[in-house]
Amino acid sequence: MTGTLLTIKGLTKAYPGVVANDDVSFEIREGEVHALLGENGAGKSTLVKMIYGLVKPDSGAMTLRGEPFTPAEPRAARAAGVAMVFQHFSLFDALNVAENIALGMENPPQMRDLAARIREVSETYGLPLDPYRTVGDLSAGERQRVEIIRCLLQEPKLLIMDEPTSVLTPQEVEILFETLRKLTKEGVAILYISHKLEEIRALCDHATILRLGKNVGTCVPSETSAREMAEMMVGSAFEAPERAGRELGDVALDISGLSVKSPSAFGTSLKNIHLTVQQGEILGIGGVAGNGQDELLAVLSGELRTHPDAIRLLGQPVGRLGPTARRELGLLAAPEERLGHAAAPDMSLIENGVLTAAQRENLLNRGFLKWGAARSFAEKVIEAFDVRTPGPDNAARSLSGGNLQKFVIGREVLQRPKVLVVNQPTWGVDAAAAAAIRQALLDLAAEGAAILCISQDLDELMEISDRFGALNEGRLSDIRPAKGLTVEEIGLMMGGAHGMEVSHV
Amino acid sequence: MLKLEKRPQPSKLWTYLTPILAVVITMIAGGALFALLGKNPVEAIGTIFWEPLFGEFAFYYRPQLLVKGAPLILIAIGLSLGFRAGIWNIGAEGQYIIGALTGAGIGLAFYPMEAWFIFPLMVIAGALGGWAWAMIPAILKVRFGTNEILVSLMLVYVAEQLLAKMSLGLLRNPEGHGFPGSRNLQQYESAYNAEVIAGTGMHWGVVAAFMAVILAYVLLNRHILGYHIRLTGEAPRAARFAGVNPARLILFCLGTAGALAGMAGMFEVSGPSGQVSIDFNVGYGFTAIIVAFLGRLHPVGILFAGLLMALTYIGGEIAQSNLGLPAAAIQMFQGMLLFFLLAVDLLTNFRIRIKTAEAA
Numbered sequence: 001m002t003g004t005l006l007t008i009k010g011l012t013k014a015y016p017g018v019v020a021n022d023d024v025s026f027e028i029r030e031g032e033v034h035a036l037l038g039e040n041g042a043g044k045s046t047l048v049k050m051i052y053g054l055v056k057p058d059s060g061a062m063t064l065r066g067e068p069f070t071p072a073e074p075r076a077a078r079a080a081g082v083a084m085v086f087q088h089f090s091l092f093d094a095l096n097v098a099e100n101i102a103l104g105m106e107n108p109p110q111m112r113d114l115a116a117r118i119r120e121v122s123e124t125y126g127l128p129l130d131p132y133r134t135v136g137d138l139s140a141g142e143r144q145r146v147e148i149i150r151c152l153l154q155e156p157k158l159l160i161m162d163e164p165t166s167v168l169t170p171q172e173v174e175i176l177f178e179t180l181r182k183l184t185k186e187g188v189a190i191l192y193i194s195h196k197l198e199e200i201r202a203l204c205d206h207a208t209i210l211r212l213g214k215n216v217g218t219c220v221p222s223e224t225s226a227r228e229m230a231e232m233m234v235g236s237a238f239e240a241p242e243r244a245g246r247e248l249g250d251v252a253l254d255i256s257g258l259s260v261k262s263p264s265a266f267g268t269s270l271k272n273i274h275l276t277v278q279q280g281e282i283l284g285i286g287g288v289a290g291n292g293q294d295e296l297l298a299v300l301s302g303e304l305r306t307h308p309d310a311i312r313l314l315g316q317p318v319g320r321l322g323p324t325a326r327r328e329l330g331l332l333a334a335p336e337e338r339l340g341h342a343a344a345p346d347m348s349l350i351e352n353g354v355l356t357a358a359q360r361e362n363l364l365n366r367g368f369l370k371w372g373a374a375r376s377f378a379e380k381v382i383e384a385f386d387v388r389t390p391g392p393d394n395a396a397r398s399l400s401g402g403n404l405q406k407f408v409i410g411r412e413v414l415q416r417p418k419v420l421v422v423n424q425p426t427w428g429v430d431a432a433a434a435a436a437i438r439q440a441l442l443d444l445a446a447e448g449a450a451i452l453c454i455s456q457d458l459d460e461l462m463e464i465s466d467r468f469g470a471l472n473e474g475r476l477s478d479i480r481p482a483k484g485l486t487v488e489e490i491g492l493m494m495g496g497a498h499g500m501e502v503s504h505v
Numbered sequence: 506m507l508k509l510e511k512r513p514q515p516s517k518l519w520t521y522l523t524p525i526l527a528v529v530i531t532m533i534a535g536g537a538l539f540a541l542l543g544k545n546p547v548e549a550i551g552t553i554f555w556e557p558l559f560g561e562f563a564f565y566y567r568p569q570l571l572v573k574g575a576p577l578i579l580i581a582i583g584l585s586l587g588f589r590a591g592i593w594n595i596g597a598e599g600q601y602i603i604g605a606l607t608g609a610g611i612g613l614a615f616y617p618m619e620a621w622f623i624f625p626l627m628v629i630a631g632a633l634g635g636w637a638w639a640m641i642p643a644i645l646k647v648r649f650g651t652n653e654i655l656v657s658l659m660l661v662y663v664a665e666q667l668l669a670k671m672s673l674g675l676l677r678n679p680e681g682h683g684f685p686g687s688r689n690l691q692q693y694e695s696a697y698n699a700e701v702i703a704g705t706g707m708h709w710g711v712v713a714a715f716m717a718v719i720l721a722y723v724l725l726n727r728h729i730l731g732y733h734i735r736l737t738g739e740a741p742r743a744a745r746f747a748g749v750n751p752a753r754l755i756l757f758c759l760g761t762a763g764a765l766a767g768m769a770g771m772f773e774v775s776g777p778s779g780q781v782s783i784d785f786n787v788g789y790g791f792t793a794i795i796v797a798f799l800g801r802l803h804p805v806g807i808l809f810a811g812l813l814m815a816l817t818y819i820g821g822e823i824a825q826s827n828l829g830l831p832a833a834a835i836q837m838f839q840g841m842l843l844f845f846l847l848a849v850d851l852l853t854n855f856r857i858r859i860k861t862a863e864a865a
Contacts, residue, residue, distance in 0.1 A: 016510060303745050324748035335746060344740035346515055354732060355747045368727050398513040 005030045005189045006051070006069070006158060011060035013046055020046035022213040023060070028158065028191060031184050035200045035221060036193045038210035039233050039431045040401065044193050047210070048160055051191070052084045053077040065157075075106075083151035084160040089143050093136030093266045100135055101150045122149050126179045136266045139495075140167035140288050148179070159183065160191040165199060166456060167288050170491030177203055195233070196459075197226040211235055234431050246466075249279030252450035253331075253419045254312040258319075260299045268292040268474045270299065275469065275479060277419065277450040282441065284465030284482060285454045287494055292474040293454045294336065297423040300452070301333035302326045313419060328359050330418030334408055336427065338401065342408045345397035349389065352396050353378040353411055360415045377414075385410035386436065402433030409437050413444050420444065421452045426460060438464050458490060470494040509855040519853045524799055524806065527846035528813070534845070535838045544828055552827060553820030553838075566823075568706025570815045572777050576601075576769040578714040578811035580793035582721045583765030585802040587758035589725075590737040594759055596642065596657025597766040598790025599664035600635040604767020605774040606671055607634025609781045612696035613676060613687060623695040627771060628709075635767015636760050638664065643759035647752045653759065661790070669783045676781050687781040690774065698776030710772030714811075717765060721804040734758065766790060795843040814839065 006028040013021045021043045028034045038044050049055040051062065053071030062069040064080055071077035074084075091100050098115045102108035109117070115131040122129040127145045135143060144167060151159055161180075165173045180190055180203065192204055200207055201221045208218050209232045217232055258273040270292050277283045287293060298304040300311065302323035310319040313331050321329075339345040343352045354374050358364055363374050378392035385406040389399050396404060405426070412420055425441065426434035442464055445451050454471075455461050461468060462482060469479040472495035480493075532554075536546030557566040580597050587594045594600075608631030615623050642656035669685075676687040690696045698708045725731035737744040737754055745751070769789065778785045796814050800806030821835030 016513075301746060302748065322748050322750070323746060327748070333746075337742070340740055341742045341746055344736055344743045346739050347736070351732070355736070355743060358729065364729055367729050369729055369732060371727075395514045 003030050003065070004028070005065060007063045008047075008051070009061050009063075011047065011050060011057045011062070013050060013055060013057050019213050021050070021057075021210075024210070024213075024215045025060075026208045026215060026218060028189050029206075030157075030189055031187045032205040033180065033184055033190045033192055033203055035204040035207035036191060036210065037195065037197075037200060037207050037229065037233060039195055040428050041212075041430050042210040042233070043213040044210055045162065048084070048162060048191070048193060051077070052082060052160065078154055078156075081155075081157035082160065083154055083156035083158070085144065085147045085151055085162065085164060087162040087164075087166065089147055091135045091143055091146060094134070096132050096134050097129060097138075097146050097149075098131035100146060101131075101153065104150055105153075117153065118149055121152050125149075125152060125182055126175065140290055141169070141172040144168070144176075152183075156188060158189045158191060160193070162193045163195075164192070165194065165196060169288060169494040170487045173199065197229050200229070201226065209233055246280045246446055248281050248466075249448060250314070251276045252279045252314055253277040253452065254315075256310065256312075258299065258306060258310040260295055260304055260306055262292075262295050263298075263304065267295060270295050271474045273476045275452075275476060277452055279418075279448050279450050280445055281466045282445050282451045282453055282464050283479070284461035284468045285452065285471055285476070286458055286461050286468065286490065287454075287456065287471035289456055291471045291495075293423055293456075293471060295474070296454060296471065297333060297335055297421060300331070300421045301335065302331075324359065327356060327415075330416075331421075332356065332412045332415060332417040332419070333421040334412050334423065334425065336423040338404050338408060339397060343396040343404065346395055348378075348395055349382065349387075349392040349399075349407060350374050350378045352407070353381065353392075356411060357415055381407055381410040381414055384414060385440070400430075402429040405429050406433050406437060409440060413440050417444075417449055419450045419452070421454070423454045424456065425453065426455075426457065434460075458487075468493075506859070508858045509851070510858050511855055512853075515853050520801065523849045523853060524801060524810070524846060526849050526852075527799070527842060530845045530849070531838065531841045534841055538834065538837065538841075539830065542830070542834060544830060549824055549828060549830060552824045553817060553835075556823050557816055557819045566819055568704065569819050570812055571706040571711045572708070572815075573818050574811040574815035575708075575711040575714040576773055576789045577793050577796045577814055578807055579710065579717050579769040579772075580762075580766045580790060581796040581800065581807045581811060582714075582717040582804060583762035584793055585797045585800070585804070585807060586721065586724075586734055587762050588738075588797055589802050590734045590754055590758055591741070592755055592758045593654045594639065594642070594657050594762045595654050595794070596639070596659075596661050596664075596790070597762060597793055598786060598788065599657065599661035600638045600763040600766035601770035601773075601790045602661075602664040602668050602786050603638040603770070604631040604635035604764075605770035605781060605785070606668060606676070607631055607767070608771025609687060609690060609696075609774050610671075610676060612690060612693065612775065615695070616688065616693060619695045621695075624698075624709075624775075627696060627775060628713075628768060631767045631771025632764040633767070635770065636764040638767070639759045639763020640756070643756050646759075647755055653755075657759075665786070668781070668786070672781055672783045685783055689780045691776070691779040696775055698772050708772065708776045710769065710776060713768060713772065715808075718804045718808050725804065730757070766793075792839065795839060798843055799846055814842075817842075 004027050009025050011021055011024045024047060036044050046055065050057045053074045053076055069080060071080065098111055098118060101118060102114055108114060118129060118131040127148060129145050129149060135146065144164065164176060168176060184190060194200055204221050206218060207221045209216050211233060253276065255273055255275050258270055260270045262269045268291055275283065299306055302321060306319040308317035308319040313329055316329065318326055318329060318331065335341045354363055354369065357377055361377050363370050375392060381387065382389065382392060387407045388403050409422065409425055425437050438460065441451055441453065453461065453464065465482040467479050468482040468485060470477045470493040477493040532550050536550050539549040540546040557563060580601065584594055584597055608627040611630040612623060612627045638660060641660060642653040645651040645656055646653045672685045672687065678686060678688045698710060700706065700708050701712060725735065733744065733749045733754060736747060737749055774781055774785060792814060796807060796810045800810035817839055824830040825832055
């Protein structure tokens with residue numbers, strides 16, 4: 001089938017302060033895999049929400065197989081044959097697979113019939129799934145399967161996938177691609193949103209590139225180099241961070257036999273973690289979300305307490321100390337969630353500076369706050385890290401994701417930590433800010449700090465880490481030098497395909 | 506169609522405007538209520554708001570503003586610290602009563618001795634009594650995670666029973682001809698909460714209220730503890746990340762609120778009220794909750810809100826006697842103030858847009 005399935009003409013959508021999509025036009029052909037490429041903030045999510053009926057465009061038109069297509073809500077889009085797998089799943093941990101899928105259906109059949117259908121469809125497409133397993137026990141890759149099966153049961157003409165591989169190990173990515181190729185053979189078109197260039201080159205027929213809300217070009221990925229596509233995404237030549245050779249000093253952070261129970265019922269407990277980080281070294285910890293990353297950061301920041309000797313800072317046992325005491329000793333942390341955890345959304349940047357810097361930057365005078373000094377510190381961070389904001393009095397929530405992240409990381413870096421632990425330092429951040437943050441981490445290590453970088457972005461970890469380990473279900477793999485690690489080996493350290501296999505039909 | 510659009514920043518302008526807007530809307534709604542009751546709305550609103558300040562007998566009523574406002578302000582300041590941190594002390598009325606009992610109790614224990622130290626001792630005793638009563642929900646919350654709303658509220662009823670028992674028993678005036686109630690403290694010079702400046706209604710409780718406003722302002726804006734209180738209320742996860750000790754905060758907030766409410770009770774019973782009787786408490790502990798929110802949990806705001814509430818009490822009493830307005834209508838009026846305030850508070854964080862139908 002080579003007819004046109006979906007045409008998009010002149011779609012525009014504006015929100016207060018930003019034009020998310022500006023006169024975007026392109027087409028998707030039947031049975032093709034079409035990539036939607038762009039960095040964070042380019043407008044991919046908004047565009048796709050308009051196709052799925054979640055958001056009404058301000059102007060523009062869409063046609064589906066020649067007929068005008070104006071979904072008022074997702075139900076209408078689904079009825080027309082458009083299905084979507086979101087980046088963040090909407091699944092209930094406490095229910096099983098079949099119950100979750102039934103919840104999303106208009107007229108769910110009997111549980112027995114539904115379970116049989118789920119088994120059938122999942123086997124046909126190479127994503128075998130047991131309908132009676134509790135979702136809370138599934139890995140991220142398996143949960144994604146549930147979402148995909150949910151879509152496939154509707155027999156869609158167009159399947160939209162939003163950043164599908166951000167939660168998969170390399171082996172699981174291969175299995176997913178097999179499934180998608182099978183789908184396209186049957187005539188289902190796929191709209192594949194991602195910023196991972198090598199994957200797009202491997203999988204997709206055409207790619208439309210968005211930048212700052214506009215369509216800046218279409219290309220055939222297999223005939224275009226990754227560098228060319230990156231340049232179209234960012235609009236300028238790409239600078240990879242500088243990485244000078246570093247001398248390593250004493251062991252700054254020593255974790256031995258660390259086992260921590262997760263505070264939440266569906267969290268992942270840490271089991272017997274051992275690692276060391278030397279001064280001047282960056283240790284990268286990879287792993288798909290939900291394998292203990294949040295717990296590891298919480299136990300290092302002091303929010304979770306543990307046995308005093310389990311964590312040593314320059315030889316000193318700190319496992320039982322709280323966040324304030326650890327900061328005084330030079331162990332700083334930057335959590336994943338910007339708004340609500342690393343920063344208070346409604347407080348100004350000055351007040352958010354006080355949040356972690358009160359002790360080390362000498363902002364207290366016998367308990368009384370020195371607001372002048374706090375203002376100076378916030379201004380210093382804003383200046384040094386190029387945080388785009390009218391001023392330090394602005395609330396944290398008024399900043400864009402990238403700028404707030406620069407502030408959060410900058411706040412910790414400027415406090416001259418001995419050990420810095422960061423979780424997802426560049427998640428949801430535009431490419432320029434991400435590069436600046438990575439450079440800041442490299443510079444900090446060059447000055448002798450020890451850095452533990454927890455991230456789901458393997459490219460990032462390979463770029464900045466000296467050694468690498470992976471978290472899998474709360475356990476840490478062996479730690480290996482980052483140089484020379486193949487994608488295959490990394491995938492296995494992350495747990496391989498977690499016992500999922502491709503079914504051969 | 507009206508749409509709500511979240512503002513990128515909480516609006517400073519609307520933070521100051523919302524209480525004023527709430528008062529105006531309440532006046533209109535209250536006026537409508539009074540009209541339904543058969544009274545002239547303009548006359549009723551005027552009696553409530555204008556008479557006490559500028560009317561014929563204003564010279565009498567204006568000092569009453571301070572007398573009625575002081576306990577409200579004192580209690581509300583204490584409550585606002587907890588409310589800001591998400592710690593809901595609803596039992597201020599109980600802490601007020603217990604403070605009155607301990608304060609008056611100490612005073613009466615010294616009777617008939619006259620000495621300069623009796624009154625300060627009563628103040629301390631009143632504060633300690635209220636503090637101890639508030640420690641019950643505090644410790645239960647810290648130790649067992651019990652809900653402080655329920656515990657503090659139920660303790661109000663316990664306190665009321667205790668008050669009745671004391672009035673009839675331990676604290677009963679031996680020369681009172683068998684009537685319930687203690688000696689009248691207004692006649693016991695060392696224990697009397699006299700006016701600091703005669704004729705202005707400004708007794709020691711008023712002085713304490715002003716001091717509380719100033720100290721609360723300094724605490725919230727200049728001290729790390731005040732910062733932690735604000736942080737815990739706005740972003741609890743960030744507060745844990747910053748190293749705030751939640752148990753210490755709970756003990757401090759509930760304890761301070763209890764102490765201030767206890768002091769207010771003690772000032773009231775040794776001054777304007779005069780005597781520990783079965784029902785000398787008039788619900789200041791609950792009205793203070795409205796005052797705290799009307800003042801946007803800000804010390805200076807609470808100062809004005811307390812005076813405004815006192816105005817509605819006094820004006821309400823005048824309206825009752827002059828216009829025959831039922832007492833319940835006044836209480837409804839006060840409740841409406843809080844209701845409308847919470848409603849217009851929306852405008853601080855959201856903008857209202859009128860949306861026309863969009864192109865598809």
